[in-house]
Amino acid sequence: MASWSGTTRRRALTGAVAAVGAGALAAPRAEAAGRVAFPAGRPILIRRATVVTVDRGVLPDTDVLVEGERIKAIGRGLTAPATVIEAGGGLLIPGFVDTHRHMWQTSLRGVGADWTLGDYMQWMITKWGPLFRPEDIYAANHLGMVEAVNDGVTTVTDWSHGLRTPEHAEAAVDALFSVPGRARFAYGNTFATDLGWVTDGRVDRVLRERFTGRPDQLVTMQLALEANDTEDGRAALRFARDRDLAVTSHAGVFGFSGDEQIRFLYEFGALSPSVTLVHAGSLSDGSYRRIAGKGAFLSIASESELSAGQGYPPTAKARAFGIPLSLSMDTVIWWSGDMFSAMRSTLSADRGLAHLRAHEAGHTVAHNALRAADVLQYATLGGARALGLDSLIGSVTVGKRADLVLLRTDTAAMTPVHNPAGHLVFQAGRGDVDTVLVNGRVLKHRGELTGPDLPRARRLAEDSFAYLRSRIPNADWEAAMNPPR
Numbered sequence: 001m002a003s004w005s006g007t008t009r010r011r012a013l014t015g016a017v018a019a020v021g022a023g024a025l026a027a028p029r030a031e032a033a034g035r036v037a038f039p040a041g042r043p044i045l046i047r048r049a050t051v052v053t054v055d056r057g058v059l060p061d062t063d064v065l066v067e068g069e070r071i072k073a074i075g076r077g078l079t080a081p082a083t084v085i086e087a088g089g090g091l092l093i094p095g096f097v098d099t100h101r102h103m104w105q106t107s108l109r110g111v112g113a114d115w116t117l118g119d120y121m122q123w124m125i126t127k128w129g130p131l132f133r134p135e136d137i138y139a140a141n142h143l144g145m146v147e148a149v150n151d152g153v154t155t156v157t158d159w160s161h162g163l164r165t166p167e168h169a170e171a172a173v174d175a176l177f178s179v180p181g182r183a184r185f186a187y188g189n190t191f192a193t194d195l196g197w198v199t200d201g202r203v204d205r206v207l208r209e210r211f212t213g214r215p216d217q218l219v220t221m222q223l224a225l226e227a228n229d230t231e232d233g234r235a236a237l238r239f240a241r242d243r244d245l246a247v248t249s250h251a252g253v254f255g256f257s258g259d260e261q262i263r264f265l266y267e268f269g270a271l272s273p274s275v276t277l278v279h280a281g282s283l284s285d286g287s288y289r290r291i292a293g294k295g296a297f298l299s300i301a302s303e304s305e306l307s308a309g310q311g312y313p314p315t316a317k318a319r320a321f322g323i324p325l326s327l328s329m330d331t332v333i334w335w336s337g338d339m340f341s342a343m344r345s346t347l348s349a350d351r352g353l354a355h356l357r358a359h360e361a362g363h364t365v366a367h368n369a370l371r372a373a374d375v376l377q378y379a380t381l382g383g384a385r386a387l388g389l390d391s392l393i394g395s396v397t398v399g400k401r402a403d404l405v406l407l408r409t410d411t412a413a414m415t416p417v418h419n420p421a422g423h424l425v426f427q428a429g430r431g432d433v434d435t436v437l438v439n440g441r442v443l444k445h446r447g448e449l450t451g452p453d454l455p456r457a458r459r460l461a462e463d464s465f466a467y468l469r470s471r472i473p474n475a476d477w478e479a480a481m482n483p484p485r
Contacts, residue, residue, distance in 0.1 A: 036083065038442045038450070043067045043080050046435075049087035049406065052420050054094055054381050055395040064092060066402040069440040074398055085435060085445070087406055091420055091428070093376075094395050095154025095182075095403040095438065096339040097383025099299040100248065100278045100328030103144035104137050104162040104172065107461045107468065112334040114483055117253075117308040123480045124333060125190060129162055131471045134171035137162060139460035141175030146452040147337050149181045149443050152405035152433040155383065155393060156181070157328070159224050159248065159278075161188030166202045173210050176219045179452050181438050182403060184387055185211075186248050188224030195225055198236040207243065215389055216401070218439060222246035226257065229264040237270045246388060248299070252280035252287070253310040262287040271296045276386045278328065279304070281311020285321075288314070292321040297386040300378070302345040304330035315350045315370060326383040327375070343375040343425045373421040406435035408447075 038044065044066040051059040051074065063078035064071060105124065112120055141158060148156040158176060163169040169187060176183040187206065189197045197203070203223070211221045223240050226249050227233035240247050247270070251257055262283060265271045271294035278299045280291070291298070302313040318325050327342045329335060350370040358365045384394025393403045407428055409417050414432055417423045436444040443451040469477070 036085070036445060038083050038445075041068075043072070043082035044085065044402075044437070044440070044442065045078060045080055045082040046085045046087055046092060046404070046406065047078075049090055049092035050409075050417065050420055051396055052091055052093045052376070052424065053396040054377055055397060058420050061089070064396065064404070066404075066437065066440050069401050071396065071398050071400055071402050071404075074396065085406070088410065089417075090409050090434060091407040091417065091424060092396065093152075093405050093407070093424065094380045094384075094393065095405050095436070096152055096379050097155040097326065097381075097387065097389075097394060098148070098153050098328050098337075098339060098342075099157045099184075099276055099297075099326040099383045099386050100159045100301055100330060101144065101148075101156055101337065102161065102331040102333075103141045103156070103158045104132065104160055105331045105333040106140040106144040106147070107136065107464045109332045110334075111480065115308070115334060115480075116483075117255075117310060119480070119483050120308065120334070123476075127476065128468065128472060130164070130191060131468055132162055132164075132168070133467070134165070134167045136464045136468060137168050138171040138175045139457075139464035141172050142178055143457040143461040144332075144337070145176060145179035145181050145183065146449070146454055146457040147332075149179060149436055149438065149452055150433070150449055150454070151337060151339065151430045152407075152436055153337070153339055154182055154403040154405065154436065154438045155184065155387070155389070157184040157186055157248070157387065159186045159188065161186075161190040161224050163187060163189050164191045166205070169202065169206055173206060173219070177210075180218065180441060180443060181452075182393070183219045185219055185221045186224035187221065194230070195227065195232040195236040198223065198225065198232075199239050203239070204243075207245075213244075216392060220387075220389075222248060224248050226250055226261070227265070227270070228261060229268075233264075234268065237265075237268060241270075246274040246276070248276040248278060250279060250310075251277040252283040252314070254282040258282055259284050259287045262290055266290040266294065273297070274388065276326065279310040281305050281314045283311075283314070283317075285317075288317050288321040288323060292323045295324075297324050297326055297382075299326050299328045299386065300346055301328045301330040301342070302349050303335040303341060306345060306349060307334065312353065313346060313349045315346060316353065319369070324382060324385060325378045326386040327379045328383075338430050339379050340424070340429050343372075343379050346378070347372065347375045347425060371421075372419070372425040376421050376424055402437050402440040404435075404437040405433060407432045408434040 046064045051062045065073040160172045273295040275296040280298050305313045381394035384390040392401045
């Protein structure tokens with residue numbers, strides 16, 4: 001049975017990282033008849049796509065040439081000795097960037113469909129989280145990475161706050177490196193009584209042994225923590241600043257954190273463009289003003305906020321105060337990992353609130369303020385900016401890394417396409433993702449994964465769930481699956 005072993009995995013990983021650095025990744029295996037092979041080192045020409053650049057509008061009937069890790073050229077009638085992908089008018093977009101996903105919970109997918117935030121804290125954090133072994137963290141993160149690539153999420157932030165021990169952290173990092181997608185490892189530990197774990201040496205060891213400090217490494221690192229005005233909170237923030245580590249925090253969560261947290265971060269000098277605040281739906285105008293003034297980002301997880309009760313998705317407030325936005329999915333223990341759904345729910349929540357407020361005032365909304373193209377930007381370039389990676393990814397731009405997603409447009413739901421941004425937000429779904437490239441490597445083509453090993457990922461997750469379920473009393477399981485109304 002396949003399993004996680006820190007020592008074995010670390011040795012294998014060393015070779016894999018060296019291969020990536022040398023540009024020597026093996027080409028995906030050509031399997032069934034008709035499967036296109038993508039030899040390592042050979043350019044890729046995506047021909048006759050509808051290119052939704054995000055930063056420069058829509059380019060119909062356009063070719064995109066990928067050489068190595070980068071987008072080499074964009075234009076019509078491009079020629080090159082390359083492996084050709086015939087797009088046939090398909091929608092080519094930059095890969096999605098998810099800035100907040102608790103991937104360590106993937107093996108418990110869907111359990112909390114009817115939960116509130118209180119239910120989540122009771123079951124996932126208080127009772128079940130401490131049951132996770134390092135191999136359970138690995139299995140969940142590995143499947144989460146495979147899912148992300150399959151769904152066109154080419155960069156995902158692993159908001160990894162289930163790391164009770166250094167061994168749990170090692171397993172989480174190993175899993176992120178095991179799939180050649182792009183990831184941000186956000187090191188956290190919600191089980192610790194304080195933030196002393198940040199400065200006790202474990203974070204420094206992971207940072208030193210596993211990360212180069214280069215933003216173009218496929219997996220990069222930051223901290224995930226809730227810092228308040230305490231000695232350990234101040235020490236953790238100084239630690240991050242001294243090591244140039246970005247920080248992400250849950251903020252503005254009703255009943256848990258509010259204006260006092262933002263005031264502390266502001267007065268301590270810890271709000272900056274390297275800080276991403278998740279949810280932030282229960283804050284005063286003063287807090288939004290402070291966040292905007294320091295250039296910090298928000299991560300909106302609208303599926304989460306609309307169901308769990310952290311606070312209403314604050315997209316309108318963010319626009320009013322000029323706060324940059326990104327999107328996220330939070331956790332699949334509750335909701336989907338579907339960034340198409342994230343765009344739809346974000347747009348619908350914003351417009352729904354605007355209509356409600358207008359009706360309460362006795363009038364109607366003449367024109368929608370938030371547009372489909374805006375939420376598409378939040379889901380791609382907005383996320384790249386929040387992670388400090390917008391010089392590398394987030395738009396279809398010459399010179400950027402080729403993190404690209406091609407959606408088919410030959411199905412009933414995808415025909416015809418008149419408004420590409422609107423179509424992507426309201427019509428498209430994960431099942432329309434035909435081809436995915438990360439860093440110039442094809443990881444999915446013709447609707448099938450060509451790199452990640454889905455059967456292995458499923459097997460590891462199923463074995464992990466079997467163990468976890470064996471440790472959860474039947475009464476607890478039934479109570480969690482059927483919370484009171």
